[in-house]
Amino acid sequence: MQEADIQGLFFDGQTSTKHQAALFYRDDGQVGITASDRSPVPVESLRISSRIGNTPRYIEFPDGSQFETTDNDAVDRLCQRLGYRDRQGFIHALESNKRYVFATLLIVIAAVWGFVQYGVPAMSREIALLMPDTVSETMGEGVLDFLDEQFMEPSALSEPRQAELRALFNRFADQVDDGMPLRVEFRDGGPMAANAFALPDGTIVFTDQLIELASDDREIASVMLHEIGHVYYRHSLRSAIQQFSLAMLVMLVTGDVSASSSVITALPVVLVQSGYSRNMEWEADGFALHYMQQLDIPPEYFARMMEKLEARYSDVYADCVDGNNQVVECMDRAVASLEQNRGGDIVESYLSTHPLSRERIERFRQFP
Amino acid sequence: MNNTVAVAQDRILPFEFRGKAREYFSIWIVNIALTIVTLGVYSAWAKVRTNQYFYGNTFLDDASFRYLASPVQILKGRIIAFVLFLAYYFSGLISTTASVITLAVLMLLFPALLVMSMAFKLRNSAWKNVRFDFNKDFKKAYLLFTLPALLVGGYVAVTFLMLPTSGQPMTEAEAQQLQNIPMAVFFIPLLFPILFPLFEYLVVRFLVSQSRYGDGVFDFHAGAGGFYSMYMLAGLVFAVVGIIYGLVVGGLSAGLIAMLGEESAAGFLGMLISLLMMLPLYLWIFAYINTKKTNLIYSNIRIDGHELGSELKVMEMFKLYVTNTLGILLSLGLLMPWAKVRTARYRASRTRLTAMDDMNDYVNAQRQRQSAFGEEMGEMFDMDLGF
Numbered sequence: 001m002q003e004a005d006i007q008g009l010f011f012d013g014q015t016s017t018k019h020q021a022a023l024f025y026r027d028d029g030q031v032g033i034t035a036s037d038r039s040p041v042p043v044e045s046l047r048i049s050s051r052i053g054n055t056p057r058y059i060e061f062p063d064g065s066q067f068e069t070t071d072n073d074a075v076d077r078l079c080q081r082l083g084y085r086d087r088q089g090f091i092h093a094l095e096s097n098k099r100y101v102f103a104t105l106l107i108v109i110a111a112v113w114g115f116v117q118y119g120v121p122a123m124s125r126e127i128a129l130l131m132p133d134t135v136s137e138t139m140g141e142g143v144l145d146f147l148d149e150q151f152m153e154p155s156a157l158s159e160p161r162q163a164e165l166r167a168l169f170n171r172f173a174d175q176v177d178d179g180m181p182l183r184v185e186f187r188d189g190g191p192m193a194a195n196a197f198a199l200p201d202g203t204i205v206f207t208d209q210l211i212e213l214a215s216d217d218r219e220i221a222s223v224m225l226h227e228i229g230h231v232y233y234r235h236s237l238r239s240a241i242q243q244f245s246l247a248m249l250v251m252l253v254t255g256d257v258s259a260s261s262s263v264i265t266a267l268p269v270v271l272v273q274s275g276y277s278r279n280m281e282w283e284a285d286g287f288a289l290h291y292m293q294q295l296d297i298p299p300e301y302f303a304r305m306m307e308k309l310e311a312r313y314s315d316v317y318a319d320c321v322d323g324n325n326q327v328v329e330c331m332d333r334a335v336a337s338l339e340q341n342r343g344g345d346i347v348e349s350y351l352s353t354h355p356l357s358r359e360r361i362e363r364f365r366q367f368p
Numbered sequence: 369m370n371n372t373v374a375v376a377q378d379r380i381l382p383f384e385f386r387g388k389a390r391e392y393f394s395i396w397i398v399n400i401a402l403t404i405v406t407l408g409v410y411s412a413w414a415k416v417r418t419n420q421y422f423y424g425n426t427f428l429d430d431a432s433f434r435y436l437a438s439p440v441q442i443l444k445g446r447i448i449a450f451v452l453f454l455a456y457y458f459s460g461l462i463s464t465t466a467s468v469i470t471l472a473v474l475m476l477l478f479p480a481l482l483v484m485s486m487a488f489k490l491r492n493s494a495w496k497n498v499r500f501d502f503n504k505d506f507k508k509a510y511l512l513f514t515l516p517a518l519l520v521g522g523y524v525a526v527t528f529l530m531l532p533t534s535g536q537p538m539t540e541a542e543a544q545q546l547q548n549i550p551m552a553v554f555f556i557p558l559l560f561p562i563l564f565p566l567f568e569y570l571v572v573r574f575l576v577s578q579s580r581y582g583d584g585v586f587d588f589h590a591g592a593g594g595f596y597s598m599y600m601l602a603g604l605v606f607a608v609v610g611i612i613y614g615l616v617v618g619g620l621s622a623g624l625i626a627m628l629g630e631e632s633a634a635g636f637l638g639m640l641i642s643l644l645m646m647l648p649l650y651l652w653i654f655a656y657i658n659t660k661k662t663n664l665i666y667s668n669i670r671i672d673g674h675e676l677g678s679e680l681k682v683m684e685m686f687k688l689y690v691t692n693t694l695g696i697l698l699s700l701g702l703l704m705p706w707a708k709v710r711t712a713r714y715r716a717s718r719t720r721l722t723a724m725d726d727m728n729d730y731v732n733a734q735r736q737r738q739s740a741f742g743e744e745m746g747e748m749f750d751m752d753l754g755f
Contacts, residue, residue: 011497055424095394104401132740
């Protein structure tokens with residue numbers, strides 16, 4: 001008893017000659033090619049390729065010959081009828097059911113979101129703490145030399161003033177029990193302007209311009225604590241690990257590392273990374289707040305410093321300093337005018353590495 | 369009308385891609401989900417399934433292409449490559465020397481990896497139940513890379529090891545040392561753009577001429593000239609369009625700043641807009657090089673007198689890239705399968721084979737199992753040469 005034929009192409013396995021052919025199968029499990037002198041073979045000796053969308057199916061005979069057909073449904077019927085088990089059949093079942101596909105989509109979105117939101121930060125925190133401090137030290141190696149060569153000049157602050165600030169810093173450094181050796185450096189920032197930053201090896205750099213902005217040493221102290229926070233939480237190392245995890249995630253999802261996708265993936269990666277560094281600023285703020293309260297420094301000083309750093313870029317400040325007025329006076333005027341002009345922050349908040357300054361300032365102002 | 373009588377039985381066989389975006393979306397999303405659930409292990413199966421989908425939907429003379437690699441083999445290659453990649457990435461954090469050594473070892477292995485990767489890819493591809501093949505000529509591969517490696521390596525060695533490294537004034541000994549370097553060394557970087565098209569041509573010729581279909585040998589019959597004119601034209605267009613673009617974008621952002629005032633937010637917006645406006649230029653150059661190179665390579669491949677041909681249009685490819693990029697960005701990546709399918713469809717529609725006969729007589733060569741290590745290594749370090 002012969003079943004209906006499946007139309008397709010037959011290749012004998014020796015040459016590339018194409019034969020229009022039909023495949024037949026019988027209920028006793030024998031499968032063969034119609035109108036050929038080959039005798040039918042039992043279905044167990046065949047290798048039938050899994051179904052992938054509507055791509056052709058390949059039925060391989062033991063002698064290396066092969067039957068190729070686009071009639072997927074007919075091949076499915078054959079498999080069912082003759083009891084041929086497709087080991088990857090369940091994947092096609094997943095792919096061809098709209099409800100399953102939708103569920104998978106939700107799972108993927110949830111997994112990617114969860115990984116980006118919680119997985120990467122948590123993982124990088126754990127790994128960064130496990131890494132020996134030599135890793136951080138090597139990372140910081142040469143960074144200061146590079147910055148000195150490219151951007152910064154030796155500090156113009158007087159020796160006694162530097163010693164004073166260093167003493168202040170060391171008081172905090174001793175307070176924080178940390179494996180990393182903390183040290184402070186002063187530089188003329190040049191194009192880096194009023195700035196303070198922590199290098200991975202525990203070196204914290206203050207620019208003269210930032211020191212000049214402060215009208216009280218407690219303002220400088222608050223920034224010192226913030227930067228020590230970055231070192232304490234190993235933020236440099238964590239950034240490196242986060243960057244690596246994101247690259248891995250992109251590779252996993254896109255399945256390739258080719259140039260065309262890199263343009264497309266670069267933007268979301270940058271956005272996610274700036275989100276991470278905002279969180280790290282927030283964490284360093286928390287560290288500073290904690291120690292300021294412990295050391296009886298009113299949190300207000302950090303808020304004031306933040307306002308000044310923000311006001312430094314305003315027109316009011318620039319115009320005022322042009323007229324050769326006192327820096328401190330101009331700063332007061334600029335900070336005051338900040339309150340009225342808050343509109344511009346909206347665009348910046350999305351892309352800046354620091355959280356919206358006002359949010360950070362208000363966090364410190366909540367404490368007396 | 370029928371003037372083919374005079375010519376031998378020349379048949380123009382078009383390539384055809386029959387995949388559907390919606391269908392591939394399901395395969396893609398299930399692949400990602402299973403990869404995530406299995407913590408990456410399934411990625412090898414996902415790769416095979418994806419390749420099987422794209423090969424299987426590509427038809428020539430009514431017969432499809434088939435991808436035959438085993439996922440387990442790919443998984444093994446992937447694990448080794450991943451471990452090495454991790455070592456490379458983190459050795460950079462621990463010590464500079466370690467990462468330099470890792471990099472040097474990788475560079476030494478590069479020609480071998482390239483050959484292994486090609487062999488794996490081709491030996492696992494088939495059409496009409498006959499496999500492709502790649503002749504693993506490691507010696508030739510290493511010879512090919514020797515001169516560029518010497519040039520680049522020599523230059524790096526001279527600049528980093530012999531020149532005084534610090535910004536301090538040179539000591540007498542250092543000045544003496546500097547004088548001993550032949551001046552010619554400093555002109556080596558100028559050689560790179562001059563030699564690169566030639567080098568790329570030689571690599572492509574090597575890769576093509578080692579390829580086989582059954583017992584049919586591939587042959588590349590273009591000269592290096594095509595590679596030179598391609599890069600020169602691209603460079604020229606980039607310069608001209610870049611200048612015009614720069615003027616327009618510069619004027620626009622200056623106008624914007626004048627209009628909104630020099631506040632940081634407005635300045636930032638202007639910068640963002642000009643960056644976004646540069647994107648089409650970048651995509652255009654990408655499309656231009658990609659199109660011309662594909663046409664150049666595929667139109668000059670001959671298999672026993674059967675000619676491959678590719679006639680991609682720069683404008684069409686550019687439109688494809690722009691709409692793909694926009695679609696993927698706006699859909700947060702979900703239109704990636706759509707982009708991939710329509711690109712494959714366009715490329716296939718512009719590729720053809722001019723066959724002298726029925727191409728019936730290709731004989732299957734002896735099969736050997738290939739390690740997937742080379743290919744996975746290449747993918748990890750992004751070494752794909754776009755062939």
